[in-house]
Amino acid sequence: MSSTAILGNTEEKIQEVTSVTVRFAGDSGDGMQLTGTQFTNTAALLGNDISTLPDFPAEIRAPQGSLPGVSGFQVNFSSMDIRTPGDEPDVLVAMNPAALKVNLPDLHEGGILIVNENEFIKSNLDKAGYTSNPLTDGSLKGYRLISIPITDLTYNALADMDMTKRNKERCKNFFALGIVFALFDRPLEPTYQWIEQKFGAKPEIAEANRRTLKAGYDYADTTEIFTTHYRVRKASLPPGKYRKITGNEATALGFVAASELTGRPLFYGSYPITPASDILHELSRLKNFGIKSFQAEDEIAAMGAAIGAAFAGHIGLTGTSGPGVCLKSEAIGLAVMTELPVVIINVQRGGPSTGLPTKTEQSDLLQALYGRNGECPVAVVAPSSPSDCFNMAVEAVRLAVTFMTPVFYLSDGYIANGAEPWKIPQLSELPPMKQVLRQDPTGFLPYERDEQTLARPWAVPGTPGLEHRIGGLEKQHRTGNVSYDPANHDFMVRLRAEKIARIANFIPDLAVEGDPEGDLLVLGWGGTYGAIATATEELRRQGYRVSNAHLRYLNPFPRNLGDVLKRFKRVAVAELNLGQLNLLIRGMFLVDSVSINKVAGKPFKISELITRCKALL
Secondary structure: OOHHHHHOOOOOOEEEOOEEEEEEEEEOOOOHHHHHHHHHHHHHHOOOEEEEEEEOOOOOOOOOOOHHHEEEEEEEEEOOOOOOOOOOOOEEEEOOHHHHHHHHHHOOOOOEEEEEHHHOOHHHHHHOOOOOOOOOOOOOOOOEEEEEOHHHHHHHHOOOOOOOHHHHHOOHHHHHHHHHHHHOOOOOHHHHHHHHHHHOOOHHHHHHHHHHHHHHHHHHHHOOOOOOEEEOOOOOOOOOOEEEEEHHHHHHHHHHHHHHHHOOOEEEEEOOOOOOHHHHHHHHOOHHHOOEEEEOOOHHHHHHHHHHHHHOOOEEEEEEOHHHHHHHHHHHHHHHHHOOOEEEEEEEOEOOOOOEOOOOOOOOHHHHHHOOOOOOOOEEEOOOOOOHHHHHHHHHHHHHHHHOOOEEEEEEHHHHHOEEEEEOOOHHHOOOOOOOOOOOOOOOOOEOOOOOOOOOOOOOOOOOOOOOOOOOOOEOOEOOOEOOOHHHHHHHHHHHHHHHHHHHHHOOOOOEEOOOOEEEEEEEEHHHHHHHHHHHHHHHHOOOOEEEEEEOEEEOOOOOHHHHHHOEEEEEEEEOOOOHHHHHHHHHHOOOOEEEEOOOOOOOOHHHHHHHHHHHO
């Protein structure tokens, strides 16, 4: 039974559905991210497959009740394998008129709409641009409207507690959470445990949140506002130990694992920037693994510190978003010239300039490839989902230390903040890549090359006999001395480019999902994987000869990419920009590929891709 079964009328008391999408929305101070996270955690503990989409306002604190200040959290939970947070919510919880105004267009016709009627007063309606109250003017007759005085009921639940009115009101998100828990037959105990851990030192706050959560649950249960309750059974996932993980959490753990695998300590230098800051928070908590985290005074200092760490024998890591990469670009060129293993994380967001700092985009691909002066090649990898962030973090380090080169790691805001179940791997399951630093001075030349990889030796300063020049001036082949010889410069430029090109011999071939040939191939990269894979899967069920392939290695491309492209009558490149990957595909492979683009600060919907693909077919 599909998620749309939740929209139909039924006399059953409990109805089983396979997949449901819920969106919590309210003012940025209403705790919607916390509410959505707690619902997600409970779904994960019950064994559902999950996928989430937090949606933050760009302003640090927008005016209360305003449209720009709306915060949302969408979660899709299922008894089947899912890859996206869902196109449209089946249930929308709107805590004020602005939240309703912003999110109602996405709600399924006939969907469940839960609103806090206390907030629908004239001043709030005016802020949201309503000329009449939608709860009473009939404009919501296409939905299953459930209007509840959530704020008043929260006050009633806490009437005997000695708290300020403001502190009581802040608990109303837990009342709303209790209502939704009751609707989907979810237990309260996991959230009780979280409340105890979070507010154990503040027993009054803990008691208020517990009491409000239970009051919301009991209200929904005893008043029978829902004639039907819905149950989503446990998903059938491969055996193993799982945890819910966000992309930024997986990124941090991936680089820690890579440090363990190489036997080299990890240094992370970063300047706080949305949406990459959580990586710094995560790594700073993992110092027991020997992680050195450094909050620099600016982006340039962070990049310079990472280069210095790599020179000293560490895994040099820095993280930022697109605006920060602009500032780091000269120093990234220094890392290319010195040929040191540095990884640059770019959690992409909407641009240009400050742009849309809390929204997602994929518009930094060409910046990663070419955003430096001179011929300055680097390797580029991109994870495809929150859990894949772990795998590609490990892979970024493997390439950096194997080839002695900077590597770009291109995440994006969608997968960085999104969450899904992650099967925790054993360290023994990960690729071995113990890195041995050069110790023997016999025959040492700082720019001598490995025959297969063209990597130069990793010689740590202070090692007797391995003294050598370092810096941004061109190096003489093998000796590393400063050289202005034109022929040597031409040779070294081509050598550095060839080194990056040879990475293609050490990465997997591009896999095709669906038939190996057909009428249409949809090619994507980064966080678009879930929507593309689900859309093409549905098209194949409808009888179309459509396949999809997803690039996680963007420089160099997999060796078989050209062959894959030639097997299809048409190629469409789907990406959250105006055609950057498509430009590369058309230029490098002379394929008449077409673009499917979106730059709205939001990920692709499955339905959007299905519509576009059908038009191409």
